[in-house]
Amino acid sequence: MTTRWRTLRDTLNGPQDLGRSPGFWAVFVAVALGLLLYPAAGSSFGLSSLASFLLYVPMALGLGLLWGYGGILSFGQSAFFGIAGYVYGIVAGNLAGTPAGTVIAFAAAIAAAALAASVFGYFLFYGQVSGWIVPLLCLVLTLILATFLGQTAGYQWRVGQVLLGGYNGMTNIPSLQVGPVEFGGTSAALYYLVVIVTLLLYLGLRLFVNSGYGHILVAVRDDPERTRMLGHNVDFIQVQVFALAAALAGLSGVLYASWGNYMNPSNMDLLAATLPVIWTAVGGRRSLLAVLLSTVALRALADSLAVSGSQYAFLAMGALLLATMLFFPAGIIVSVARAWQRPRRMLRRVAREPVQAGEKSEIA
Amino acid sequence: MSLFVLANLLYQFADTMAFLLLAALGLIIILGVIDLINLAHGEFIMLGAYLTALSYNWAHLPLLACVLVSMVGVGLFGLFLERVLIRRFYQDKLGALVATWGVSLILSQGILIVFGPSMAAVPFPQWTVTLGSSSFDGYRLMLFGTAIAAVAVLWWLLYHTRIGVQTRAAMQNAEMAACLGIRVRRIYLLTFAAGSALAGLTGALYAPTTTIVPLMGTGFVDVAFITVVVGGGANPIVGALTSAAVLSVISTPLASISGTFVGRIGLLVAALVVIRFLPRGFSGYWRDLQRRRIAAAAVAP
Numbered sequence: 001m002t003t004r005w006r007t008l009r010d011t012l013n014g015p016q017d018l019g020r021s022p023g024f025w026a027v028f029v030a031v032a033l034g035l036l037l038y039p040a041a042g043s044s045f046g047l048s049s050l051a052s053f054l055l056y057v058p059m060a061l062g063l064g065l066l067w068g069y070g071g072i073l074s075f076g077q078s079a080f081f082g083i084a085g086y087v088y089g090i091v092a093g094n095l096a097g098t099p100a101g102t103v104i105a106f107a108a109a110i111a112a113a114a115l116a117a118s119v120f121g122y123f124l125f126y127g128q129v130s131g132w133i134v135p136l137l138c139l140v141l142t143l144i145l146a147t148f149l150g151q152t153a154g155y156q157w158r159v160g161q162v163l164l165g166g167y168n169g170m171t172n173i174p175s176l177q178v179g180p181v182e183f184g185g186t187s188a189a190l191y192y193l194v195v196i197v198t199l200l201l202y203l204g205l206r207l208f209v210n211s212g213y214g215h216i217l218v219a220v221r222d223d224p225e226r227t228r229m230l231g232h233n234v235d236f237i238q239v240q241v242f243a244l245a246a247a248l249a250g251l252s253g254v255l256y257a258s259w260g261n262y263m264n265p266s267n268m269d270l271l272a273a274t275l276p277v278i279w280t281a282v283g284g285r286r287s288l289l290a291v292l293l294s295t296v297a298l299r300a301l302a303d304s305l306a307v308s309g310s311q312y313a314f315l316a317m318g319a320l321l322l323a324t325m326l327f328f329p330a331g332i333i334v335s336v337a338r339a340w341q342r343p344r345r346m347l348r349r350v351a352r353e354p355v356q357a358g359e360k361s362e363i364a
Numbered sequence: 365m366s367l368f369v370l371a372n373l374l375y376q377f378a379d380t381m382a383f384l385l386l387a388a389l390g391l392i393i394i395l396g397v398i399d400l401i402n403l404a405h406g407e408f409i410m411l412g413a414y415l416t417a418l419s420y421n422w423a424h425l426p427l428l429a430c431v432l433v434s435m436v437g438v439g440l441f442g443l444f445l446e447r448v449l450i451r452r453f454y455q456d457k458l459g460a461l462v463a464t465w466g467v468s469l470i471l472s473q474g475i476l477i478v479f480g481p482s483m484a485a486v487p488f489p490q491w492t493v494t495l496g497s498s499s500f501d502g503y504r505l506m507l508f509g510t511a512i513a514a515v516a517v518l519w520w521l522l523y524h525t526r527i528g529v530q531t532r533a534a535m536q537n538a539e540m541a542a543c544l545g546i547r548v549r550r551i552y553l554l555t556f557a558a559g560s561a562l563a564g565l566t567g568a569l570y571a572p573t574t575t576i577v578p579l580m581g582t583g584f585v586d587v588a589f590i591t592v593v594v595g596g597g598a599n600p601i602v603g604a605l606t607s608a609a610v611l612s613v614i615s616t617p618l619a620s621i622s623g624t625f626v627g628r629i630g631l632l633v634a635a636l637v638v639i640r641f642l643p644r645g646f647s648g649y650w651r652d653l654q655r656r657r658i659a660a661a662a663v664a665p
Contacts, residue, residue: 073458073461073462120636123636123637123639123640124636124639126640127639127640127641127642127643128643129639129643130643130644131457131458132395132401132457132458132461133593133639133643135458135461136401136589136592136593137589137590137593137632137635137636137639139585139586139589140586140589140590140632140635141632143582143585143586144586144625144628144629144632147625147628148625151625270579270582271469274465274469277462277465281462311473311476311477312473312477314469314473315469315470315473315474315477317469318465318466318467318468318469318470318473319466319470320466321462321463321465321466321469322449322463322466322467322470325453325459325462325463325466326449326452326463329456329459
């Protein structure tokens with residue numbers, strides 16, 4: 001039992017993410033406890049808005065995994081977010097009243113996002129296209145889906161009992177419900193669900209990127225040809241990660257639909273497609289922790305800027321993205337963490353020569 | 365009778381092909397020479413349309429002068445952007461993609477803040493060309509002529525001028541070209557400016573045909589991206605021509621039967637199928653064929 005625990009701990013503290021010291025884990029546990037105890041102190045508005053920031057974390061972590069660890073830049077996360085949200089709305093709306101209807105809808109939504117990404121990814125990755133083609137075709141997919149859903153106003157656009165609703169979107173989507181617990185917009189239940197999903201997902205993905213598969217994924221990013229020569233099926237791995245990222249975006253989409261009870265094309269249009277890329281790039285795409293932190297921080301920033309008009313929020317986001325790419329190409333949080341680590345590492349190196357083998361592997 | 369149907373079909377085909385060519389030409393030139401994607405391309409087109417609308421409605425210039433103003437204006441903007449931003453990303457092409465995405469957000473939202481959600485329209489020039497009993501829109505025929513002329517000018521520049529030879533050398537092997545004294549950085553600068561000017565031209569030419577809004581670029585970039593993906597950057601001229609021709613053959617019947625939207629879906633599916641089998645696009649395939657021919661000729665006695 002103790003050896004298993006130790007293996008788990010060592011995998012969790014593997015080289016693929018920032019934050020491996022006991023101090024980091026103390027802060028992590030404190031923040032997790034704080035988040036879980038927050039409902040005792042916070043207002044229901046505070047709970048609801050914090051939940052609305054955190055529910056985008058799966059989508060962003062998916063892009064971090066895909067772009068930072070897999071080397072595949074995608075503008076398609078919001079398309080899969082939208083596909084899952086709409087599928088959830090359609091299935092849940094038609095199964096209203098059925099026990100576990102929303103749970104079935106949840107599964108169907110995630111499956112739809114992953115399936116759509118697998119089909120799309122098959123064409124992209126099995127052709128072994130250049131790196132710029134993937135984001136371009138993802139953007140086209142996003143544009144076409146948003147245009148399609150925008151023109152679905154009227155009664156002829158109906159799936160079962162649910163109207164797609166054009167630009168006004170799909171309304172009255174039932175919230176997730178498991179037994180007697182309903183995960184509605186302002187409920188503490190949804191807040192707990194989102195917090196627990198965020199924490200477990202972060203830890204799970206940290207184990208994932210530090211597993212054998214995660215190391216192969218990083219190898220695909222660093223040198224696809226060499227990884228192929230070593231006998232790994234690079235195309236298949238890329239499709240798998242693309243689908244996994246889409247499933248995570250789908251998870252965000254379902255949580256969003258359950259939180260707001262509506263879904264509309266602007267949740268998945270061109271502007272929406274930029275946001276995951278901005279969160280991931282500004283924090284630092286090669287660290288899950290940085291992606292998580294910057295997603296929550298930038299959601300909160302955009303929320304406060306949007307009071308004076310969404311165009312100011314998007315302008316600020318664009319400027320932030322440009323500044324990050326110019327001055328901190330590795331991401332702001334990752335750059336700060338590195339700058340903080342460097343003197344400490346040099347001190348340690350002086351203290352005990354020779355350098356240990358694992359010491360050099362930094363999150364580049 | 366069937367002659368008129370044929371003429372009508374040809375007209376629609378020419379209209380679609382002109383749109384694809386003009387939307388993609390600036391993008392594919394930059395991709396071909398610098399191997400870089402400018403995601404702000406749609407916003408450059410939008411800037412061109414805004415410049416035309418401003419110089420037409422405020423300065424009351426004739427339409428041709430407005431088009432020139434747009435080309436020069438957006439070209440200069442491209443020159444400026446290359447100097448301050450793009451050249452920092454020549455080592456990191458995906459980084460350039462993300463950075464130009466930031467530029468596109470700043471441009472579209474900045475224009476929205478400065479000029480508001482819409483702009484005074486440019487009136488559509490009513491030039492009618494009649495052929496027997498059917499009449500065609502002269503302006504749209506002119507667009508097709510301009511698109512072909514733009515390709516011809518690019519071809520002339522690339523294959524019949526000194527700077528064109530240097531550009532092709534830089535495309536084949538930038539390091540070797542630099543060793544031979546070609547100023548590759550300057551070629552990149554001029555190429556980016558030329559691609560921007562082409563985007564400005566497109567925006568100016570299509571300004572009378574659409575409503576001028578800050579997000580109008582998105583109506584161009586989806587077809588531009590597909591055209592560029594299908595054409596490939598190995599040879600911009602071959603790529604743009606073949607891909608625009610093939611894609612308009614696919615989308616014209618779809619669009620005229622089931623609407624523009626189905627036409628766009630047809631384009632996306634076509635792009636996916638093409639890259640599955642020709643990942644470098646038509647021009648990449650064409651280049652491979654040529655290389656194979658040269659290799660075979662070298663082996664033969």
